Amino acid sequence: MSKWTTANIPDQTGRTAVITGANTGLGYETAAALAAKGAHVVLAVRNLDKGKGAVDRIRQTTPDADVVLQELDLSSLQSIREAAEALRTNYPEIDLLINNAGVMWTPKETTADGFEMQFGTNHLGHFAFTGLLLDNLLPVQGSRVVTVSSMGHRIRAAIHFDDLQWERRYNRVEAYGQAKLANLLFTYELQRRLTGAETVALAAHPGGSSTELMRHVPAAGILTPVVERLFQDAAMGALPTLRAATDPAAFGGQYYGPDGLLQQTGHPKVVGSSDQSHDTALQQRLWAVSEELTGVTFPV
Template sequence: MTNPKTRWTANAIPDQTGRTAVVTGANTGLGFETAKALAAKGANVVLAVRNLDKGRSAADLIARRHPGADVSLQELDLTSLDSIRAAADELKARYDGIDLLINNAGVMWTPKSTTTDGFELQFGTNHLGHFALTGLLLDRLLPVAGSRVVTVSSIGHRILADIHFDDLQWERSYHRVPAYGQAKLANLLFTYELQRRLTAAGQDTIAAAAHPGGSDTELARHLPDFLAPVFSLISQPAAMGALPTLRAAIDPAVLGGQYYGPDGFGEMRGYPKVVASSDTSHDADLQRRLWTVSEELTGVTYPIGVPAR
């Protein structure tokens, strides 16, 4: 575990006044803690949420804890490409520049279900929804010095994880654990390919990823009953789970393509540090193939060129 003297905490976040951060899934859990920490340091934080009532409650809570916090709402349903396009249009109309896009929202181990557009729910929400949103907002990030895209992955990207191009939507058979692994692996493949394209295009914007370890949030509501008590014992509070995301978003030492997670045993708990991801996540051919398929499925293309191989 990291030396106590070098542990990174939310206290290390510098003044964020004048910066705009869009955080998906910010009404609860990791997203709420991320948004709250940024708002406490003066950022203009946009809570991009599906449920506006829950979003208002979250915004009110942040305002009560940090009077004067600059917090606003944006309706966003990552299970609907129409909603994603509408949200992107509204955000671009409101903001000429976006400093931080934090792709936090997600679902885990859900029963078999599909998005509005017919994508398997976990792959569609966790990966394709954020792929589309990022592509649609990227022209607001590129001109902003020091802008970042941070995508939240998971330890689960290693669990029975592969990209099943022969059945991406799990139509032939469905297993919720490997389906989650596929979605979280896709988050990393996306991050690394996005960074390669940003670098090749000579852009200052960077892409990074993070994972929260085992964090006590609503994301775990689909855990089997026999696992819930065990997970409760080994998990950490959401405020700790949000630290890797915050560090990836804020620490000036972060490099494009880095991945942050907890420093404790098995990366389940602890303070954020650079961690390794699976060999599969670094497969450049797999990254490129997933990118192409994601463009085809979402209809979203990015305003940066394809890097030479």
């Protein structure tokens, strides 16, 4: 059986894809691949200067690429609402929403709204952004919401409802695990709510990928030679996301990751997630808390 690559992406002409964190790493590779297949791609980025650089790089490879920028800071609910309003106005129909942006193992800090940075950006930011855009996906046949999680959802991961914002203590690894577990709980609960709708929700993880996400890893500079040998590049790491977003055979609730040893590297396939991520009561409790914290409710 042949391995899935970007060559398997169907023609995307006429489709609109919104990708968060698309100016570098996995998001950039996802945007470049979709643009090369004819999609109109919106790079939703915090840093517009870096975003312009990403647009230029995509157009160097695909001169007729249809790519634009939208400012979005997922650590600010105000920015999320402003970006969503602009996108709702400009794109009555959205085919793909790819929740890719994220931070990993950051020092203790909070978002503009007082949320712990990893939980606030990786989960609550995308929760709010998706809820505000979903009306523009629901009428579109074949529309998808793809959220990027991580193998970190298995590492010391739990939803600490008694201290979601890590105000009593802080462990950067556990906080990342909580955020990435939340991404999967969100995806599975969203898919349950979308039952019977045109839109489906899927998740993906990149395995071990060498990207800027590693910048907060302690001794990252020292580890770089090791990372380069053991991890795959961002283009390979983006393949699970791309397959979840475009494979005609994919369906709601699936989780894609690399097919290699321990899902570290390789080509994308359907993979399993932790038992905890499939806990329906946990999914629903997190959903209710996320609505309360963000003030965003979903039309499903």
